[in-house]
Amino acid sequence: MVMSWTNQSAVSEFLLLGLFWKPQLQQILFIIFLSMYLVTVLGNLLIILAISTDSRLHSPMYFFLSNLSFVDLSFSSTIIPNMLSNHIHSSQAISFPGCLTQMYFFIVFVAMDNFLLAVMAYDRFVAVCHPLHYATKMTHQLCAMMVTGSWVIANGNALLHTLLMARLSFCADNRIPHFFCDVTALLKLSCSDTHLNEMMILNEAALIVIIPLICILFSYICITWAVIRVPSTKGKWKAFSTCGSHLAVVSLFYGTIIAVYFSPSSAHSAENDIASAVMYTVVTPMLNPFIYSLRNKDMKEALTKVIYINFFSFQQWRGFKCHKGMS
Structure with a gap:
């Protein structure tokens, strides 16, 4: 299948029209997206480092959060560096295999975001509704199995859609009105029958979004x-505060996904789709570390500790280098 890409398609590369179609905005947008990407990388790396080094955060909730940070970091890295590189080199081109590779990892990380948000909702459900049985229910084996199963399903789903896309022909127009190789944008360019691809997106891919969302809604209803049955106001606030960060991330992520892929086609426009895509591919991965850390006392303390230790170590290293240079 992979060997037939060149034979199946007359198009050897695509042009990502992206976000830099207006010359007067190119430099500003480049600086904005570079800054957002650097914040995303730094924020998510700090979350992962804080959770791995602080023994107080070695619990199921933070295990899932560290996986979510890794997925968000990888998600942004699949799209933004290529977009910024194309701008630097004044190029919009991406090869056909490169486009399919980007699409594959995009689908993987979107699915993983869905699954991890559902798993985290289940974790909060057990913690609030069955606090006395939390340790026995949320075992290390179960957590590892849920995350591993999510990775397997996400990669299987991405492989299916990539192979289905690879069998299509692209004959003339190779301009993608997007800043990455989105599935729906590629299907519009194909000059072969896309009925099977569209059917799989509606049936199989929709389940990847809908089933986790149903699990999240059911968990939060419970x-x-x-x-509501907690008698004290303080107890109610404490229970809701443990879920507030997760609810904010869920609302932001699913709101933009539904706006792009589940709204009527008449409501779609290239500008609206790109704006919504920017929200869930760039803004959400950048905001997640702030949302989870600012509302969590233990996370704030762990992050402060990590930043202080690294800053102190850097200062010591600078002092050592200066002293060595003077001697």
Whole structure:
């Protein structure tokens, strides 16, 4: 299948029209997206480092959060560096295999975001609704199995859509009105029958989004019902505060996904789709570390410790280098 890419398609590369179609905005947009990407990388790396080094954060909730940070970091790295590189080299081109590779990893990380948000909702459900059985229910083996299973399903789903896309022919127009190789944008360019691809997106890929979303909604309905029955206002606030960060991330992620892929086609425009895509591919991965750390006392303390230790170590290293240079 892979060997037939060149034979199947008259198009050897695509042109990503992207976000830099207006010359007067190119430099500003480049600086904005470079800054957002650097913040995303730094924020998510700090989350992963803080969780791995602080023993107080070695719990299921933070295990899932570290995986989410890794996925968000990888998600942004699949798209933004290529977009910025194309701008630097004044090129919009991406090869056909490169486009399919980007599409593959995009699908993997979107699916993983869905699964991890659902798993984290289940974790909060057990913590709030069954606190006495939390340790016995959320075992290390179960957590590892849920994350591993999510990776397997996500990669299988991405492989299916990539192979289906590889069998299509692209004859004339190779301009993609997007800043990455999105599945729907590629299907519009194909000059062969895309019925099977579209059917699989509607049936199989939709389940990747809908089933986790149903699990999240069910978990929070149960959580809300359990919190309502808590007699004290302080107890209610404490229960809701443990879920607030996750709810904010869920709302941001699913709101933009639904706006792009589940809204009527008449409501779609290239500008609106790109704006929504920027939200879930760039903005959400950047905001997640702030959302989870600013509302969590243990996370803030762990991050402060990590930043202080690294800054102190850097200062010591600078002092050592200066002293060595003077001697």
